[in-house]
Amino acid sequence: MRASAAVVALCMTGSAHAFVPAPALPTRTKALRTRMSASEEAERIAVNKKDERRRILASPKYNRMGFKSEAEDVSSMMLEEFTSPMVKELKSNSNVLQKGDVTVKLAQDFGFCWGVERAVAMSFQARKHFPSTKMHITNELIHNPGVNEKLDEMDIEFVPVNENGKKDFSAIQDGDVVILPAFGATLEEMQLLDSKDVQIVDTTCPWVSKVWNTVDKHTKMQFTTVMHGKYAHEETIATSSFADKYIVVKDLKEAQYVADYIVNGGNKEEFLAKFSMALSAGFDPDTDLQKVGLANQTTMYKRDTREIGKIFEKALMAKYGPAAIGQHYMAFDTICDATQERQDAMLELVEDPEIDIMLVVGGWDSSNTHHLAEISLNRGIPTYWVNKAECVKPDGSIDHKDPHTLEVINHPNFLPKGKVCVGLTSGASTPDAYMQQTVENIFLLKQLQPAMATA
Numbered sequence: 471m472r473a474s475a476a477v478v479a480l481c482m483t484g485s486a487h488a489f490v491p492a493p494a495l496p497t498r499t500k501a502l503r504t505r506m507s508a509s510e511e512a513e514r515i516a517v518n519k520k521d522e523r524r525r526i527l528a529s530p531k532y533n534r535m536g537f538k539s540e541a542e543d544v545s546s547m548m549l550e551e552f553t554s555p556m557v558k559e560l561k562s563n564s565n566v567l568q569k570g571d572v573t574v575k576l577a578q579d580f581g582f583c584w585g586v587e588r589a590v591a592m593s594f595q596a597r598k599h600f601p602s603t604k605m606h607i608t609n610e611l612i613h614n615p616g617v618n619e620k621l622d623e624m625d626i627e628f629v630p631v632n633e634n635g636k637k638d639f640s641a642i643q644d645g646d647v648v649i650l651p652a653f654g655a656t657l658e659e660m661q662l663l664d665s666k667d668v669q670i671v672d673t674t675c676p677w678v679s680k681v682w683n684t685v686d687k688h689t690k691m692q693f694t695t696v697m698h699g700k701y702a703h704e705e706t707i708a709t710s711s712f713a714d715k716y717i718v719v720k721d722l723k724e725a726q727y728v729a730d731y732i733v734n735g736g737n738k739e740e741f742l743a744k745f746s747m748a749l750s751a752g753f754d755p756d757t758d759l760q761k762v763g764l765a766n767q768t769t770m771y772k773r774d775t776r777e778i779g780k781i782f783e784k785a786l787m788a789k790y791g792p793a794a795i796g797q798h799y800m801a802f803d804t805i806c807d808a809t810q811e812r813q814d815a816m817l818e819l820v821e822d823p824e825i826d827i828m829l830v831v832g833g834w835d836s837s838n839t840h841h842l843a844e845i846s847l848n849r850g851i852p853t854y855w856v857n858k859a860e861c862v863k864p865d866g867s868i869d870h871k872d873p874h875t876l877e878v879i880n881h882p883n884f885l886p887k888g889k890v891c892v893g894l895t896s897g898a899s900t901p902d903a904y905m906q907q908t909v910e911n912i913f914l915l916k917q918l919q920p921a922m923a924t925a
């Protein structure tokens with residue numbers, strides 16, 4: 471069964487975050503729907519969304535494994551492009567490197583995660599495999615400006631976003647190749663692409679797919695998915711497209727607000743206004759929070775996700791009693807190891823009393839990099855979140871994003887005088903080579919500092 475014209479039309483015009491009806495049913499089934507109970511209807515939608523995704527993934531047009539014939543060449547290319555001799559030196563010296571007045575201390579875990587490396591390799595393999603075919607990508611492959619520029623150089627076109635903030639898929643023609651990024655794609659996008667005669671290279675990280683499977687379980691059991699994430703993040707948009715009912719909470723404060731509503735009730739209008747961008751269509755907090763399943767955007771604070779789970783479990787226990795908790799709350803472990811390891815390493819690094827400033831290298835849209843910078847700033851360490859080496863400027867200033875205000879600001883004379891110890895880490899989408907370039911600029915700046923002081 472192909473996606474119906476109606477579904478495709480919706481995909482072309484509807485918001486990526488809008489509720490998507492299940493694919494149109496045959497006429498006879500439509501007639502039966504009038505006699506379905508609400509719970510039967512919910513199960514039908516659940517089965518349809520999950521089955522629809524599986525049907526599309528099973529299509530021969532879908533490639534989820536990359537291209538073995540190109541693997542060796544791409545691996546050498548990535549080695550040359552993305553690895554760093556400096557990082558090798560750091561690793562062989564207990565993650566410490568000294569040059570002149572600068573000592574660099576690198577976090578124990580940092581940089582490219584397995585899922586990102588896989589997505590980049592698959593995209594490069596696809597370009598080699600289809601050297602002259604028009605190729606598109608539905609979003610940034612990963613949140614790294616350097617890697618995305620590289621894809622641009624390879625003539626892989628980003629699906630444009632129109633003035634209404636909606637993606638415009640009209641340039642994709644039969645015979646083209648379309649890459650889906652590591653965060654995945656929404657069900658609407660998958661259906662739309664399935665309706666075209668295109669090859670799909672799906673680089674969705676298996677950790678993200680694991681969260682989708684969890685959401686399927688919630689929906690099958692008629693539980694509402696409570697998603698710990700940022701409602702506008704591509705991964706959360708994709709994951710929520712597979713849920714029947716969902717609410718996205720970004721932090722403990724929002725989770726507590728929802729939990730209080732579960733226990734005590736509250737002002738429904740205020741609730742709906744507060745989460746207006748973060749709810750499935752038709753969400754009713756009075757009826758849709760009786761059964762709750764937890765899921766997460768893979769790059770959130772893992773400790774917060776666990777804490778949010780406890781908040782909901784406690785609220786539902788208070789409402790329905792401990793004996794009935796199994797019927798009202800479910801949680802599966804969907805925590806991504808790579809994110810957890812980088813956050814743990816950062817928590818360890820910020821305890822080092824010798825560190826004067828922290829350098830966090832990673833895309834300014836990168837959620838996991840944001841959290842790394844936040845950990846350091848919250849510890850009171852002057853923290854500079856840079857997205858490329860050029861942020862460190864020859865005039866002694868640095869362009870960086872403040873993880874609290876989310877403003878990009880220029881900080882003059884950021885490098886302390888005399889000896890300085892720089893803590894260093896990078897986000898899961900940052901190749902080691904880009905981190906090295908940033909550190910080299912710091913070394914250079916330090917050498918120039920005396921001359922700049924007398925100028």
Ligand code: SF4
Binds near residue numbers: 583585652768769807
């Ligand atoms: S951070 Fe985790 S979920 Fe995200 S791409 Fe990397 S391995 Fe996959």
